Amino acid sequence: MRNISLRWKIVLFITTLATITYSISAIFIFIGYDYIDFMVSFSQGSYTTIIFILGIIWSGILGFLASGYITSSLKKLESAASKVAEGNLRVEVAIPRSNDEIQLLSIGFSKMVHQLRTVIYKLEQTIILTNDKVKGMSHEAGFASKQAENIAYAMQEIAGGAESSALSIQSTTERMDEVLSYSQKMQQEAVHSQNLSSKMLENLEESTTSIHHLLKGIEQLVENNNYCLQAVGSLEKKAKEIQHIVNLVGDIANQTNLLALNASIEAARAGEHGRGFSVVAEEVRGLADQSAQAVQSIGELVRNIQDDIDKTVANIAEQSKVVTNEQEVGIQTFKVVDDMTLSVKQVAESVEGITLLAKKQSDSIEQTFVQVQEVSAVSEETSASSQEIMNATKEQAKAIEAVEELAKELLEETEELTKVINTFQQ
Structure with a gap:
């Protein structure tokens, strides 16, 4: 078998x-x-x-x-x-002589025990070296973690300062924007004031010219009123002369009427011889009556003319007085307008100077605004970069802490593995 x-x-x-x-x-x-x-x-x-x-x-x-x-x-x-x-790796495995699978299994198990003994020995040596390396790595990781924390704290301070600086610059930018807007508005208002001053100056010059013409017209009107007064005075004198002549003619008509009456009486006394003379006397008397009536009508007209002339003289005198007052007012107005024109010219020159200064100020503020915007952009980039570096440093610190924790865990595992290996008897 x-x-x-x-x-x-x-x-x-x-x-x-x-x-x-x-x-x-x-x-x-x-x-x-x-x-x-x-x-x-x-x-x-x-x-x-x-x-x-x-x-x-x-x-x-x-x-x-x-x-x-x-x-x-x-x-x-x-x-x-x-x-x-x-854990007893010193055991000797009995090899049966059955020449079957059990014999092969025993031989394989014996080789496995020998290999396991060798592996555990090498593993023990490796664990000793690994333990030393892990301790050094843990120490270095702790030091690196502290350094990373210090760097993260410093970068946080830098990022906070950069952010505060960016906020301040942003606030300054907003204020500079407002100042630029106000400066531009002030420049626009200055230009508008300059235009108004120029327009006012033109209007004052036109008003001066108009007042000058008005004064000339008033002077001409005064002269015309004086001439009218003289003419009316002359007419009044002539009306008085006409009245005198009319009175004289009236007296002559009355005397003629008396003479005609006397002639009629004398003709009546003469009888038949004085009849023709009586007719002539009646005709003369009739003409005398007509002349008296005409003289009376002329006298009435002359009196009416005299009254109208008196009224006209009074009106012209009053008008002359008013025109004289208006002339004085016009002269004063001309002086005031002339002084105002001079003042407006000075104001226009000042406004022109202000406009130039406002333009220069606006240009300077605009350049400053551009520079502040550039500084704000750089500050924001610096803040963002600092934030990114701070985040990266924090992540690095976390990674170092994780490595340190892993090193501690690995050290604990190696210690546990050492304990397990120590249970084996080589």
Whole structure:
């Protein structure tokens, strides 16, 4: 059986066991039944059942005895494996001479124990070196972690300062924007004021010209009023002369009427010889009456003319007084406008200077605003970069802390592994 594998051994054992069991059972069933039936009364079925049960029991007994031979090597191997499992690597594995799978298993297990002993020795040496390296790495990681924390704190201070600076610059930028807006508005208002001053100056010059023409017109009106007063005065004198002449003509008409009346009386006295003279006297008297009436009408007209002339003289005198006052007011207004024109010219010059200064100020503020924007952009970039560096430093610190934790865990694991290795007996 030394050259037969374990499988064939089992097959041969089962075959032999079956042959023996079935042969003996057949002998008892086919031959022994007659003898048994002669001595003890059994039915054929009961006898066969008993024989089968005895065959099974017999097979179990033989199988138990034969399995001890097969499993003895496995029990030795199991004992060695239990000792190895307990950490005893010095155990010697017994190699059976069965030349089957159990022998191969024992040889392989022996080699495994030898290799395991070698591996554990090398692992122990590696753990010692690793433990030293891990301790150094843990120390360096702790130092690097502190340095990273210091760098992170410094970068946080820098980032905070950069952020504060960026906020201040942003606030300054907003204020500069407002100042630039106000400066531009002031420049626009200055330009608008300059335009208004120029327009006002033009209007004042036009007003000066108009007032000058008005004063000339008032002077001409004063002269015309004076001339009218003189003409009306002359007309009044002539009206008085006409009145005097009318009075004289009236007196002549009255005297003519008296003479005609006397002539009529004298003609009546003359009788027939004075009749023609009486007719002439009546005609003269009629003409005298008509002349008296005409003189009376002319006198009435002259008196009316005289009244109108008096009223006209009064109106012209009042108008002359008003025109004279207006002339004085116009002269004063001309002086005021002239002074105002001079002041407006000075204001226009000042506004022009203010406009130039406002433009220069606006240009300076605009340049400053551009520079502040550039500084704000640089500050924001610096703040962002500082924030990124700070975040990266924090992440690095976390990574270093994680490495330190891993180093501690690895150190603990190596210590645990050392304890486990120490349980093995090499």
